[in-house]
Amino acid sequence: MNGENNIKGLAVPAGRVARLSRLGRMTAGVAGNMALGGLAQVGRGERPSMQGLLLTPRNMHRIADELAKMRGAAMKMGQLMSMDTGDVLPPELSEIMARLRDDAHVMPPKQLKSVLNDQWGAGWLPKLQRFDVRPIAAASIGQVHRAQTRDGRDLAIKVQYPGVAASIDSDVTNVGALIKLTGLLPKGFALDPYLEESRLQLHVETDYTAEASALAQFGALLDGDARFVVPQGHADWSGPQILAMDYVPSVPIEHVEGTDQTTRDRVAHDLFDLMLRELFGFGLMQTDPNFANYRYCADTGQIVLLDFGATRTLGAYVAQDYRHLIKAGLAGDRDGLIAAATSIGFVSDDIAPLHLDRIVDMMEAVFAALTAHDQFNFADTALSQQLQSQGMALAQNGFVPPPLPMDALFLQRKFAGMFLLAARLRAQVNVVGLLEKWL
Numbered sequence: 001m002n003g004e005n006n007i008k009g010l011a012v013p014a015g016r017v018a019r020l021s022r023l024g025r026m027t028a029g030v031a032g033n034m035a036l037g038g039l040a041q042v043g044r045g046e047r048p049s050m051q052g053l054l055l056t057p058r059n060m061h062r063i064a065d066e067l068a069k070m071r072g073a074a075m076k077m078g079q080l081m082s083m084d085t086g087d088v089l090p091p092e093l094s095e096i097m098a099r100l101r102d103d104a105h106v107m108p109p110k111q112l113k114s115v116l117n118d119q120w121g122a123g124w125l126p127k128l129q130r131f132d133v134r135p136i137a138a139a140s141i142g143q144v145h146r147a148q149t150r151d152g153r154d155l156a157i158k159v160q161y162p163g164v165a166a167s168i169d170s171d172v173t174n175v176g177a178l179i180k181l182t183g184l185l186p187k188g189f190a191l192d193p194y195l196e197e198s199r200l201q202l203h204v205e206t207d208y209t210a211e212a213s214a215l216a217q218f219g220a221l222l223d224g225d226a227r228f229v230v231p232q233g234h235a236d237w238s239g240p241q242i243l244a245m246d247y248v249p250s251v252p253i254e255h256v257e258g259t260d261q262t263t264r265d266r267v268a269h270d271l272f273d274l275m276l277r278e279l280f281g282f283g284l285m286q287t288d289p290n291f292a293n294y295r296y297c298a299d300t301g302q303i304v305l306l307d308f309g310a311t312r313t314l315g316a317y318v319a320q321d322y323r324h325l326i327k328a329g330l331a332g333d334r335d336g337l338i339a340a341a342t343s344i345g346f347v348s349d350d351i352a353p354l355h356l357d358r359i360v361d362m363m364e365a366v367f368a369a370l371t372a373h374d375q376f377n378f379a380d381t382a383l384s385q386q387l388q389s390q391g392m393a394l395a396q397n398g399f400v401p402p403p404l405p406m407d408a409l410f411l412q413r414k415f416a417g418m419f420l421l422a423a424r425l426r427a428q429v430n431v432v433g434l435l436e437k438w439l
Helices: 016-043 050-054 057-070 072-083 091-102 109-120 165-182 192-205 208-221 253-258 261-282 316-331 334-344 353-371 382-396 406-424 431-436
Strands: 007-009 104-106 128-131 142-149 154-160 242-246 284-286 294-297 302-305 311-313
Touching: 109 154, 109 242, 165 192, 192 406, 208 242, 208 284, 208 311, 253 261, 253 294, 253 406, 261 284, 261 302, 261 316, 261 406, 261 431, 284 406, 316 334, 316 353, 316 406, 316 431, 334 353, 353 382, 353 431
Parallel strands: 007 104
Antiparallel strands: 128 142, 142 154, 154 242, 284 311, 294 302
Protein backbone atom coordinates (compact mmCIF):
# COMPACT_ATOMS: atom_id res chain seq x y z
CA MET A 1 0.00 0.00 0.00
CA ASN A 2 1.19 3.46 -0.79
CA GLY A 3 1.14 6.78 0.98
CA GLU A 4 -1.30 9.61 0.44
CA ASN A 5 1.04 11.76 -1.63
CA ASN A 6 0.94 9.37 -4.60
CA ILE A 7 -2.78 8.61 -4.54
CA LYS A 8 -4.80 9.50 -7.65
CA GLY A 9 -8.55 9.08 -8.13
CA LEU A 10 -9.57 6.82 -11.02
CA ALA A 11 -12.41 4.32 -11.30
CA VAL A 12 -11.41 0.66 -11.35
CA PRO A 13 -12.48 -1.12 -14.57
CA ALA A 14 -14.66 -3.78 -12.96
CA GLY A 15 -16.04 -5.85 -15.85
CA ARG A 16 -14.09 -8.81 -17.19
CA VAL A 17 -14.66 -7.73 -20.80
CA ALA A 18 -13.51 -4.18 -20.06
CA ARG A 19 -10.34 -5.42 -18.36
CA LEU A 20 -9.64 -7.89 -21.16
CA SER A 21 -10.03 -5.13 -23.73
CA ARG A 22 -7.68 -2.76 -21.90
CA LEU A 23 -4.95 -5.38 -21.52
CA GLY A 24 -5.38 -6.41 -25.12
CA ARG A 25 -5.01 -2.83 -26.34
CA MET A 26 -1.94 -2.35 -24.18
CA THR A 27 -0.28 -5.53 -25.46
CA ALA A 28 -1.10 -4.68 -29.06
CA GLY A 29 0.24 -1.16 -28.57
CA VAL A 30 3.52 -2.39 -27.12
CA ALA A 31 3.87 -4.94 -29.93
CA GLY A 32 3.22 -2.19 -32.45
CA ASN A 33 5.86 0.05 -30.88
CA MET A 34 8.35 -2.82 -30.97
CA ALA A 35 7.58 -3.55 -34.62
CA LEU A 36 8.01 0.10 -35.63
CA GLY A 37 11.21 0.32 -33.64
CA GLY A 38 12.51 -2.84 -35.29
CA LEU A 39 11.77 -1.54 -38.78
CA ALA A 40 13.53 1.70 -37.97
CA GLN A 41 16.61 -0.18 -36.82
CA VAL A 42 16.61 -2.34 -39.94
CA GLY A 43 16.33 0.82 -42.03
CA ARG A 44 19.47 2.13 -40.33
CA GLY A 45 21.27 -1.12 -41.08
CA GLU A 46 21.14 -2.24 -37.44
CA ARG A 47 20.19 -5.68 -36.12
CA PRO A 48 17.04 -5.38 -33.96
CA SER A 49 17.29 -6.51 -30.33
CA MET A 50 14.09 -7.78 -28.69
CA GLN A 51 15.32 -6.51 -25.34
CA GLY A 52 16.18 -3.10 -26.72
CA LEU A 53 12.88 -2.81 -28.56
CA LEU A 54 10.90 -3.61 -25.41
CA LEU A 55 12.84 -1.59 -22.86
CA THR A 56 12.16 1.83 -24.31
CA PRO A 57 10.93 4.55 -21.96
CA ARG A 58 7.71 4.73 -23.97
CA ASN A 59 6.93 1.03 -23.59
CA MET A 60 7.96 0.85 -19.93
CA HIS A 61 5.74 3.81 -19.10
CA ARG A 62 2.82 2.41 -21.06
CA ILE A 63 2.91 -1.01 -19.40
CA ALA A 64 3.36 0.24 -15.84
CA ASP A 65 0.80 3.02 -16.23
CA GLU A 66 -1.88 0.73 -17.64
CA LEU A 67 -1.40 -1.96 -14.98
CA ALA A 68 -1.53 0.71 -12.26
CA LYS A 69 -4.83 2.01 -13.66
CA MET A 70 -6.34 -1.50 -13.80
CA ARG A 71 -5.25 -2.55 -10.31
CA GLY A 72 -6.33 -6.04 -9.27
CA ALA A 73 -4.48 -9.12 -10.46
CA ALA A 74 -2.90 -7.28 -13.39
CA MET A 75 -1.16 -4.78 -11.10
CA LYS A 76 -0.41 -7.45 -8.50
CA MET A 77 1.35 -9.58 -11.11
CA GLY A 78 3.46 -6.58 -12.02
CA GLN A 79 4.36 -6.02 -8.38
CA LEU A 80 5.28 -9.69 -7.98
CA MET A 81 7.59 -9.42 -10.97
CA SER A 82 9.15 -6.25 -9.59
CA MET A 83 10.09 -8.12 -6.39
CA ASP A 84 11.73 -10.94 -8.35
CA THR A 85 15.52 -10.91 -8.11
CA GLY A 86 16.35 -12.91 -11.19
CA ASP A 87 15.54 -16.31 -9.66
CA VAL A 88 12.72 -16.84 -12.17
CA LEU A 89 12.29 -13.85 -14.46
CA PRO A 90 14.99 -11.83 -16.23
CA PRO A 91 15.89 -8.56 -14.48
CA GLU A 92 14.64 -6.62 -17.51
CA LEU A 93 11.05 -7.60 -16.69
CA SER A 94 11.51 -6.60 -13.06
CA GLU A 95 12.82 -3.23 -14.23
CA ILE A 96 9.65 -2.59 -16.21
CA MET A 97 7.40 -3.34 -13.27
CA ALA A 98 9.42 -1.74 -10.46
CA ARG A 99 7.55 1.57 -10.71
CA LEU A 100 4.32 -0.21 -9.70
CA ARG A 101 5.55 -0.33 -6.11
CA ASP A 102 5.23 3.46 -5.94
CA ASP A 103 2.15 4.10 -8.06
CA ALA A 104 -1.45 3.98 -6.89
CA HIS A 105 -4.88 5.06 -8.01
CA VAL A 106 -8.01 5.00 -5.85
CA MET A 107 -11.72 4.62 -6.44
CA PRO A 108 -13.61 7.90 -6.85
CA PRO A 109 -16.24 8.50 -4.11
CA LYS A 110 -19.17 7.33 -6.24
CA GLN A 111 -17.61 3.93 -6.93
CA LEU A 112 -16.48 3.61 -3.30
CA LYS A 113 -20.00 4.29 -2.05
CA SER A 114 -21.39 1.64 -4.38
CA VAL A 115 -18.95 -0.95 -3.06
CA LEU A 116 -19.70 -0.09 0.59
CA ASN A 117 -23.47 -0.18 -0.01
CA ASP A 118 -23.07 -3.61 -1.55
CA GLN A 119 -21.03 -4.91 1.41
CA TRP A 120 -22.63 -3.11 4.37
CA GLY A 121 -26.11 -2.25 3.12
CA ALA A 122 -27.39 1.20 2.23
CA GLY A 123 -27.78 2.40 5.83
CA TRP A 124 -24.19 2.02 6.98
CA LEU A 125 -23.14 5.67 7.29
CA PRO A 126 -25.26 6.60 10.38
CA LYS A 127 -23.73 3.63 12.21
CA LEU A 128 -20.33 5.31 12.10
CA GLN A 129 -19.24 8.41 13.92
CA ARG A 130 -16.79 9.22 11.13
CA PHE A 131 -15.67 7.80 7.80
CA ASP A 132 -12.82 9.39 5.85
CA VAL A 133 -13.65 9.24 2.14
CA ARG A 134 -10.05 9.94 1.19
CA PRO A 135 -8.11 6.70 1.66
CA ILE A 136 -5.02 6.60 3.82
CA ALA A 137 -3.45 3.95 1.55
CA ALA A 138 -4.03 2.24 -1.79
CA ALA A 139 -2.70 -1.00 -3.22
CA SER A 140 -3.28 -3.43 -6.06
CA ILE A 141 -6.31 -5.22 -4.61
CA GLY A 142 -7.89 -2.67 -2.28
CA GLN A 143 -7.65 0.69 -0.56
CA VAL A 144 -7.78 1.61 3.13
CA HIS A 145 -9.98 4.17 4.89
CA ARG A 146 -9.98 5.36 8.48
CA ALA A 147 -13.27 5.28 10.42
CA GLN A 148 -14.57 5.67 13.96
CA THR A 149 -17.51 3.66 15.22
CA ARG A 150 -20.23 4.97 17.54
CA ASP A 151 -18.78 2.86 20.35
CA GLY A 152 -15.40 4.56 20.05
CA ARG A 153 -13.32 2.12 18.01
CA ASP A 154 -10.71 3.65 15.68
CA LEU A 155 -10.57 1.43 12.61
CA ALA A 156 -8.67 0.97 9.38
CA ILE A 157 -11.13 -0.35 6.77
CA LYS A 158 -9.65 -2.20 3.79
CA VAL A 159 -12.08 -2.12 0.85
CA GLN A 160 -11.54 -4.41 -2.12
CA TYR A 161 -11.81 -2.95 -5.60
CA PRO A 162 -14.94 -4.10 -7.49
CA GLY A 163 -14.51 -6.87 -10.04
CA VAL A 164 -10.99 -7.74 -8.90
CA ALA A 165 -11.75 -11.29 -7.74
CA ALA A 166 -13.86 -12.12 -10.81
CA SER A 167 -11.17 -10.90 -13.20
CA ILE A 168 -8.19 -12.78 -11.75
CA ASP A 169 -8.20 -15.61 -14.28
CA SER A 170 -8.36 -13.36 -17.34
CA ASP A 171 -5.85 -10.88 -15.89
CA VAL A 172 -3.29 -13.59 -15.21
CA THR A 173 -3.75 -15.07 -18.68
CA ASN A 174 -3.23 -11.70 -20.33
CA VAL A 175 -0.24 -10.68 -18.23
CA GLY A 176 1.25 -14.09 -19.05
CA ALA A 177 0.76 -13.33 -22.74
CA LEU A 178 2.53 -10.01 -22.24
CA ILE A 179 5.50 -11.75 -20.57
CA LYS A 180 5.76 -14.22 -23.43
CA LEU A 181 5.53 -11.40 -25.96
CA THR A 182 8.72 -9.86 -24.61
CA GLY A 183 10.83 -12.78 -25.83
CA LEU A 184 13.03 -12.33 -22.76
CA LEU A 185 12.26 -15.68 -21.14
CA PRO A 186 15.01 -18.31 -21.46
CA LYS A 187 14.36 -20.84 -24.20
CA GLY A 188 12.61 -23.86 -22.70
CA PHE A 189 11.47 -22.01 -19.57
CA ALA A 190 8.02 -23.22 -18.45
CA LEU A 191 6.08 -20.12 -17.41
CA ASP A 192 2.60 -21.68 -17.21
CA PRO A 193 3.05 -23.43 -13.82
CA TYR A 194 4.05 -20.11 -12.27
CA LEU A 195 1.06 -18.36 -13.82
CA GLU A 196 -1.25 -21.04 -12.43
CA GLU A 197 0.20 -20.68 -8.94
CA SER A 198 -0.12 -16.91 -9.18
CA ARG A 199 -3.76 -17.33 -10.15
CA LEU A 200 -4.45 -19.57 -7.15
CA GLN A 201 -2.56 -17.26 -4.78
CA LEU A 202 -4.44 -14.20 -5.99
CA HIS A 203 -7.76 -15.93 -5.39
CA VAL A 204 -6.63 -16.49 -1.81
CA GLU A 205 -5.54 -12.87 -1.41
CA THR A 206 -8.93 -11.55 -2.50
CA ASP A 207 -10.69 -13.56 0.21
CA TYR A 208 -10.67 -11.08 3.09
CA THR A 209 -12.35 -13.61 5.38
CA ALA A 210 -9.29 -15.83 5.00
CA GLU A 211 -7.02 -12.84 5.61
CA ALA A 212 -8.93 -12.00 8.79
CA SER A 213 -8.24 -15.54 9.99
CA ALA A 214 -4.52 -15.19 9.19
CA LEU A 215 -4.47 -11.83 10.97
CA ALA A 216 -5.90 -13.49 14.08
CA GLN A 217 -3.39 -16.36 13.81
CA PHE A 218 -0.41 -14.02 13.74
CA GLY A 219 -1.89 -11.96 16.53
CA ALA A 220 -2.02 -15.07 18.70
CA LEU A 221 1.45 -16.28 17.67
CA LEU A 222 3.04 -12.93 18.48
CA ASP A 223 1.01 -12.21 21.59
CA GLY A 224 3.44 -11.10 24.27
CA ASP A 225 6.21 -10.16 21.83
CA ALA A 226 6.50 -6.44 22.51
CA ARG A 227 8.56 -5.83 19.38
CA PHE A 228 5.58 -6.20 17.07
CA VAL A 229 2.04 -4.88 16.75
CA VAL A 230 -0.56 -6.95 14.92
CA PRO A 231 -3.82 -4.99 14.56
CA GLN A 232 -6.90 -6.70 15.94
CA GLY A 233 -9.60 -7.56 13.43
CA HIS A 234 -13.24 -6.53 13.89
CA ALA A 235 -15.63 -9.13 12.49
CA ASP A 236 -18.75 -6.96 12.78
CA TRP A 237 -17.38 -4.57 10.16
CA SER A 238 -15.64 -7.21 8.01
CA GLY A 239 -16.68 -9.56 5.23
CA PRO A 240 -15.39 -11.33 2.10
CA GLN A 241 -14.40 -8.02 0.47
CA ILE A 242 -14.00 -5.71 3.48
CA LEU A 243 -11.54 -6.12 6.34
CA ALA A 244 -11.78 -3.92 9.43
CA MET A 245 -8.92 -3.79 11.93
CA ASP A 246 -7.48 -1.47 14.56
CA TYR A 247 -6.02 1.74 13.22
CA VAL A 248 -2.45 1.96 14.55
CA PRO A 249 -0.75 5.38 14.34
CA SER A 250 2.57 4.77 12.60
CA VAL A 251 4.88 5.84 9.80
CA PRO A 252 6.21 3.92 6.77
CA ILE A 253 9.03 1.54 7.69
CA GLU A 254 11.32 3.48 5.34
CA HIS A 255 11.27 6.35 7.86
CA VAL A 256 13.57 4.24 10.03
CA GLU A 257 16.24 5.02 7.44
CA GLY A 258 16.56 8.48 9.00
CA THR A 259 17.14 7.19 12.55
CA ASP A 260 20.40 6.26 14.29
CA GLN A 261 22.40 3.13 13.43
CA THR A 262 21.28 1.30 16.58
CA THR A 263 17.60 1.71 15.70
CA ARG A 264 18.13 0.69 12.07
CA ASP A 265 20.04 -2.39 13.17
CA ARG A 266 17.40 -3.36 15.72
CA VAL A 267 14.50 -3.07 13.27
CA ALA A 268 16.27 -5.13 10.62
CA HIS A 269 17.33 -7.71 13.24
CA ASP A 270 13.77 -8.07 14.51
CA LEU A 271 12.34 -8.51 11.01
CA PHE A 272 14.90 -11.18 10.12
CA ASP A 273 14.24 -12.89 13.44
CA LEU A 274 10.51 -12.89 12.70
CA MET A 275 11.06 -14.29 9.21
CA LEU A 276 13.08 -17.20 10.61
CA ARG A 277 10.46 -17.83 13.30
CA GLU A 278 7.83 -18.00 10.58
CA LEU A 279 9.87 -20.58 8.66
CA PHE A 280 11.30 -22.72 11.44
CA GLY A 281 8.93 -22.08 14.33
CA PHE A 282 5.44 -21.22 13.08
CA GLY A 283 5.41 -23.12 9.78
CA LEU A 284 3.33 -20.15 8.66
CA MET A 285 4.70 -17.21 6.69
CA GLN A 286 3.43 -13.90 5.43
CA THR A 287 5.13 -14.17 2.03
CA ASP A 288 4.65 -10.64 0.68
CA PRO A 289 7.70 -8.51 1.61
CA ASN A 290 6.33 -5.28 0.14
CA PHE A 291 7.76 -2.48 2.28
CA ALA A 292 4.25 -1.07 2.79
CA ASN A 293 3.31 -4.16 4.80
CA TYR A 294 5.60 -2.98 7.61
CA ARG A 295 5.20 0.28 9.51
CA TYR A 296 6.95 1.81 12.50
CA CYS A 297 5.68 3.32 15.75
CA ALA A 298 8.24 6.04 16.42
CA ASP A 299 7.15 6.60 20.01
CA THR A 300 7.38 2.94 21.09
CA GLY A 301 9.89 1.55 18.58
CA GLN A 302 7.45 -1.22 17.63
CA ILE A 303 7.02 -2.66 14.15
CA VAL A 304 3.45 -2.84 12.84
CA LEU A 305 2.65 -5.88 10.69
CA LEU A 306 0.01 -5.48 7.99
CA ASP A 307 -1.55 -7.38 5.09
CA PHE A 308 -1.77 -11.11 5.74
CA GLY A 309 -3.47 -11.97 2.46
CA ALA A 310 -0.37 -13.78 1.20
CA THR A 311 0.01 -15.95 4.30
CA ARG A 312 1.17 -19.44 3.39
CA THR A 313 1.34 -22.63 5.47
CA LEU A 314 4.70 -24.37 5.04
CA GLY A 315 5.22 -28.11 5.27
CA ALA A 316 7.70 -29.45 7.82
CA TYR A 317 9.90 -30.71 4.97
CA VAL A 318 10.44 -27.13 3.79
CA ALA A 319 12.02 -26.05 7.08
CA GLN A 320 14.07 -29.25 7.17
CA ASP A 321 15.44 -28.70 3.64
CA TYR A 322 16.42 -25.13 4.43
CA ARG A 323 17.95 -26.21 7.73
CA HIS A 324 20.16 -28.68 5.83
CA LEU A 325 21.10 -25.95 3.33
CA ILE A 326 22.09 -23.50 6.07
CA LYS A 327 24.05 -26.10 8.04
CA ALA A 328 26.00 -27.11 4.94
CA GLY A 329 26.65 -23.52 3.94
CA LEU A 330 27.92 -22.47 7.36
CA ALA A 331 30.10 -25.58 7.61
CA GLY A 332 31.60 -25.11 4.13
CA ASP A 333 30.18 -28.50 3.09
CA ARG A 334 29.94 -28.24 -0.72
CA ASP A 335 28.46 -31.72 -1.17
CA GLY A 336 25.88 -30.96 1.51
CA LEU A 337 24.97 -27.73 -0.28
CA ILE A 338 24.42 -29.63 -3.53
CA ALA A 339 22.24 -32.22 -1.78
CA ALA A 340 20.12 -29.58 -0.03
CA ALA A 341 19.80 -27.42 -3.16
CA THR A 342 18.64 -30.46 -5.12
CA SER A 343 16.11 -31.39 -2.45
CA ILE A 344 14.68 -27.86 -2.39
CA GLY A 345 14.52 -27.73 -6.19
CA PHE A 346 17.12 -25.07 -7.00
CA VAL A 347 18.93 -27.56 -9.22
CA SER A 348 17.85 -30.76 -10.97
CA ASP A 349 19.59 -34.10 -11.33
CA ASP A 350 20.26 -33.50 -15.03
CA ILE A 351 21.85 -30.07 -14.64
CA ALA A 352 25.05 -29.48 -16.60
CA PRO A 353 28.15 -29.79 -14.36
CA LEU A 354 29.33 -26.29 -15.32
CA HIS A 355 25.99 -24.77 -14.32
CA LEU A 356 25.92 -26.72 -11.07
CA ASP A 357 29.41 -25.52 -10.14
CA ARG A 358 28.46 -21.89 -10.79
CA ILE A 359 25.23 -22.11 -8.76
CA VAL A 360 27.03 -23.69 -5.80
CA ASP A 361 29.75 -21.06 -6.12
CA MET A 362 27.05 -18.39 -5.73
CA MET A 363 25.65 -20.11 -2.63
CA GLU A 364 29.11 -20.38 -1.10
CA ALA A 365 29.68 -16.69 -1.80
CA VAL A 366 26.57 -15.84 0.22
CA PHE A 367 27.68 -17.87 3.24
CA ALA A 368 31.23 -16.55 2.97
CA ALA A 369 29.91 -12.99 3.11
CA LEU A 370 27.63 -13.77 6.06
CA THR A 371 30.43 -15.37 8.08
CA ALA A 372 33.20 -12.88 7.19
CA HIS A 373 32.26 -10.58 10.08
CA ASP A 374 30.09 -10.77 13.19
CA GLN A 375 27.70 -8.25 11.65
CA PHE A 376 26.68 -8.42 8.01
CA ASN A 377 26.63 -4.93 6.52
CA PHE A 378 23.59 -4.68 4.26
CA ALA A 379 24.72 -1.25 3.06
CA ASP A 380 27.60 -2.94 1.22
CA THR A 381 26.29 -3.81 -2.25
CA ALA A 382 29.29 -5.94 -3.26
CA LEU A 383 27.51 -9.26 -2.63
CA SER A 384 24.32 -8.36 -4.52
CA GLN A 385 26.33 -7.02 -7.46
CA GLN A 386 28.44 -10.18 -7.53
CA LEU A 387 25.36 -12.43 -7.48
CA GLN A 388 23.64 -10.41 -10.18
CA SER A 389 26.71 -10.62 -12.42
CA GLN A 390 27.05 -14.36 -11.86
CA GLY A 391 23.34 -14.90 -12.51
CA MET A 392 23.48 -13.00 -15.79
CA ALA A 393 26.51 -15.05 -16.84
CA LEU A 394 24.59 -18.25 -16.06
CA ALA A 395 21.67 -17.16 -18.22
CA GLN A 396 23.94 -16.16 -21.09
CA ASN A 397 25.57 -19.58 -20.83
CA GLY A 398 22.20 -21.25 -21.49
CA PHE A 399 21.07 -22.15 -17.97
CA VAL A 400 17.31 -22.60 -17.70
CA PRO A 401 16.03 -22.75 -14.09
CA PRO A 402 14.10 -25.93 -13.29
CA PRO A 403 10.46 -25.54 -12.18
CA LEU A 404 10.89 -24.29 -8.63
CA PRO A 405 8.45 -25.60 -5.98
CA MET A 406 6.07 -22.83 -5.01
CA ASP A 407 6.98 -22.90 -1.32
CA ALA A 408 10.60 -22.26 -2.27
CA LEU A 409 9.62 -19.55 -4.74
CA PHE A 410 7.60 -17.67 -2.13
CA LEU A 411 10.37 -18.12 0.45
CA GLN A 412 12.99 -16.74 -1.93
CA ARG A 413 10.72 -13.78 -2.56
CA LYS A 414 10.46 -13.14 1.19
CA PHE A 415 14.22 -13.49 1.70
CA ALA A 416 14.92 -11.10 -1.16
CA GLY A 417 12.42 -8.56 0.17
CA MET A 418 13.94 -8.59 3.65
CA PHE A 419 17.41 -8.21 2.15
CA LEU A 420 16.24 -5.19 0.15
CA LEU A 421 14.62 -3.61 3.20
CA ALA A 422 17.72 -4.13 5.35
CA ALA A 423 19.81 -2.61 2.56
CA ARG A 424 17.45 0.37 2.41
CA LEU A 425 17.94 0.85 6.17
CA ARG A 426 21.73 0.46 5.83
CA ALA A 427 21.51 -2.00 8.70
CA GLN A 428 24.13 -4.30 10.21
CA VAL A 429 22.81 -7.62 11.52
CA ASN A 430 24.37 -10.75 13.02
CA VAL A 431 22.58 -12.97 10.51
CA VAL A 432 24.63 -16.05 11.36
CA GLY A 433 23.68 -15.74 15.02
CA LEU A 434 20.00 -15.62 14.08
CA LEU A 435 20.38 -18.66 11.81
CA GLU A 436 22.25 -20.72 14.38
CA LYS A 437 19.35 -20.45 16.83
CA TRP A 438 17.33 -22.72 14.52
CA LEU A 439 19.95 -25.31 13.66
